[in-house]
Amino acid sequence: MRSRILAIAQLAYPIVIAQLGSILQGWADTIMVGQYGTAELSAAGFVNNVFNLIIYFLLGISYATTPVVGGYFSRGEYDSVTQARRSSVLVNFLVSLFTMALLWILYLNVERLGQPTELMPLIKPYFIVLLCSLPFLAVFNALKQCFDATGDTKTPMWVMLGGNIVNIILNYLLIFGALGLPELGLVGAGVATLLSRVGMMAAIILYQVKKGKMKNEKGKKKSFRDAPRLLRLGIPISLQMCLEAGSFNVCALFMGWIGSIALAAHQVMCTVSTIGFMVYYGIGAAAAIRIAYFRGQEEWDEVRKTATTALFMSFASAIVIVTLICVFCHPLASIFTTSDEVATLFIAMLPAFVCYQAGDCMQTIYANSLRAIEDVKYLLISAIIAYAIISVPLAYIFAFPCQWGATGVWWSFPFGLTTAGLIFLWRFKRCTNNKPLVPFM
Numbered sequence: 001m002r003s004r005i006l007a008i009a010q011l012a013y014p015i016v017i018a019q020l021g022s023i024l025q026g027w028a029d030t031i032m033v034g035q036y037g038t039a040e041l042s043a044a045g046f047v048n049n050v051f052n053l054i055i056y057f058l059l060g061i062s063y064a065t066t067p068v069v070g071g072y073f074s075r076g077e078y079d080s081v082t083q084a085r086r087s088s089v090l091v092n093f094l095v096s097l098f099t100m101a102l103l104w105i106l107y108l109n110v111e112r113l114g115q116p117t118e119l120m121p122l123i124k125p126y127f128i129v130l131l132c133s134l135p136f137l138a139v140f141n142a143l144k145q146c147f148d149a150t151g152d153t154k155t156p157m158w159v160m161l162g163g164n165i166v167n168i169i170l171n172y173l174l175i176f177g178a179l180g181l182p183e184l185g186l187v188g189a190g191v192a193t194l195l196s197r198v199g200m201m202a203a204i205i206l207y208q209v210k211k212g213k214m215k216n217e218k219g220k221k222k223s224f225r226d227a228p229r230l231l232r233l234g235i236p237i238s239l240q241m242c243l244e245a246g247s248f249n250v251c252a253l254f255m256g257w258i259g260s261i262a263l264a265a266h267q268v269m270c271t272v273s274t275i276g277f278m279v280y281y282g283i284g285a286a287a288a289i290r291i292a293y294f295r296g297q298e299e300w301d302e303v304r305k306t307a308t309t310a311l312f313m314s315f316a317s318a319i320v321i322v323t324l325i326c327v328f329c330h331p332l333a334s335i336f337t338t339s340d341e342v343a344t345l346f347i348a349m350l351p352a353f354v355c356y357q358a359g360d361c362m363q364t365i366y367a368n369s370l371r372a373i374e375d376v377k378y379l380l381i382s383a384i385i386a387y388a389i390i391s392v393p394l395a396y397i398f399a400f401p402c403q404w405g406a407t408g409v410w411w412s413f414p415f416g417l418t419t420a421g422l423i424f425l426w427r428f429k430r431c432t433n434n435k436p437l438v439p440f441m
Contacts, residue, residue: 004309008286012313014157015148016282020275025164029189030271032175034264034337040186041337042260043122045267046115049252050106051130054099056245058134060238061095062088062141064230066285067374069149070292080226081150087226088142091234096138103131115256122186129190136197143204148289159203167196236376240367243383247391247416251409254399262406265345268336269410272346273353276321280314280361284368291372304432307369314361322354345406352410359414362421366428375431382423391416 034041065088072080107127111120144156170192177183184191248270255266287310294302325332329350333343363386370379391412398408 001305001309001312004290004306005313007290008283008306008310008313010286011148011151011153011289012282012286014153015285016279018157018160019278019282021161021164025167028168028171029193030267030336032171033186033189034268036175036185038260038264038337038339038342039119040122041267042116042263043119043126044186044189045263045270046119046252046256047123047126047130048267049249049270050103050127053242053245053249054103054134055137056241057099057238058092058096058138058141060241061230061234062092062138062145063237063371064088064234065142065145066149066288067233067292067295067372068226068230069146070289070372071296073150074293074296081146083223084226084230085143085146087224087230088146089139090224091227091230092138092142093135095234096135100131100134103127103134107131113253113256116260119260125187126190129187129194133194133197136194136201140197140201140204143201143208147204148285149292151289153286153289155207156204159200159207162203163196163200166199167192170195233371233374233376236380237371240376240379240383243380243387244363244417244420247387247395247413250392251395251412254395254409255406258399258406261339261341261345264337264339264342265349265406266409268333268342268346269349269353271336272325272332275325276318276357277360277364279317279321280364281368283310283314283317284365286310287365288368288372291369295373300432303369303373307365307428307432310369311361311365314365315358318357318361322357326350326354348407349410352407352413355411356414356417359416359418359421363417363424366421366424369428370424370431373428373431375427378427379424382420382427386416386420386423390419 029044030041033044065084069081069084069088072078072084107124110123110127111117115123140159144159147153147156171189172178173181174184174188174191175186177188182188252263252266255262287306290306291303294300294306329347330343333346336346337343367379370376394415395409395412398404398411399406400408402408404411
């Protein structure tokens with residue numbers, strides 16, 4: 001157990017640090033926008049929840065890279081690693097263009113989603129700027145997963161941290177118009193995000209070129225043979241992640257129906273709650289790298305033990321994170337908003353947040369484990385049950401017929417996440433305790 005913890009931790013800590021850096025950057029966005037105005041905070045909450053769904057979809061496509069590249073790498077098939085990387089970049093870029101087209105249709109109909117009319121002049125320009133950043137994010141995701149799959153999790157960490165720092169600085173300059181720059185408000189936050197994503201993509205490509213990561217590609221026939229496999233694996237992963245993220249996004253719509261105060265509190269609670277998820281994700285992603293390697297070597301006992309170790313590590317992390325958030329809930333609320341009503345509602349949501357942490361740990365670790373062994377069919381089926389059938393209907397029932405309001409929406413999450421975690425656990429045990437299944441292709 002100790003050796004497995006150390007092996008996972010060595011891979012996980014750069015991922016966790018990078019994700020926490022992203023969270024701090026998200027916090028900076030929320031803090032600066034919140035200090036600029038409550039209307040801007042509400043508009044940002046709506047648009048960010050819409051784009052979070054797309055970001056999770058793009059991440060899901062990129063996650064298919066880990067088992068494919070990791071399997072080749074574990075067997076020393078380095079030419080195949082290069083081919084898979086090229087295919088991953090192509091697939092992720094094309095998918096990002098597809099998502100841009102869908103979002104443009106949504107943009108043309110955004111007034112029909114029942115959000116406060118006074119927020120539309122803020123929502124629309126912010127939406128467009130974030131839309132333009134998606135292809136750069138998608139290419140970066142593809143290359144990041146290639147680094148991670150070969151055990152190099154530190155390079156993406158430094159690139160992401162650099163991008164986060166640039167984003168925070170540009171946020172301050174462009175939101176408030178510091179150093180003689182124009183005061184752009186919420187649009188300034190969007191421009192900062194766009195420029196940081198362009199920089200991150202450029203930085204990781206430049207690193208590959210300068211360090212000779214692409215030197216063996218010269219003179220060799222270019223092939224995209226892994227593109228269909230990446231799509232077949234990535235689409236179910238993406239849909240599963242979208243259903244999970246979508247349950248939060250539908251709840252953002254419910255919050256908009258309740259009012260701008262509820263929507264702002266939901267944005268603050270989502271920002272704070274991502275601390276736990278990103279830590280669990282870092283541990284799960286590190287475990288997935290190890291599991292993909294062991295699967296390539298047919299070492300199924302290590303596959304099982306690695307997943308169990310990662311689950312214990314995420315539980316331990318959850319205890320620490322939840323305790324700190326609950327102890328410092330009042331200072332956290334005051335950091336994110338100047339509105340007493342928003343702060344009070346945020347604190348009222350905390351009990352529901354505490355209750356779903358165990359389920360969040362399970363679903364994160366075992367979803368990553370199933371991706372690593374390329375058993376992705378049941379990820380989608382389980383997500384439909386947990387989120388579309390259980391979580392979203394309960395959110396509506398608790399909020400409106402039961403008249404629990406905004407807190408009722410958040411009480412639906414423990415039911416959905418715990419259901420997903422238990423189903424993923426059952427599926428993983430069934431796959432690995434018996435003869436390993438043929439990958440879902």
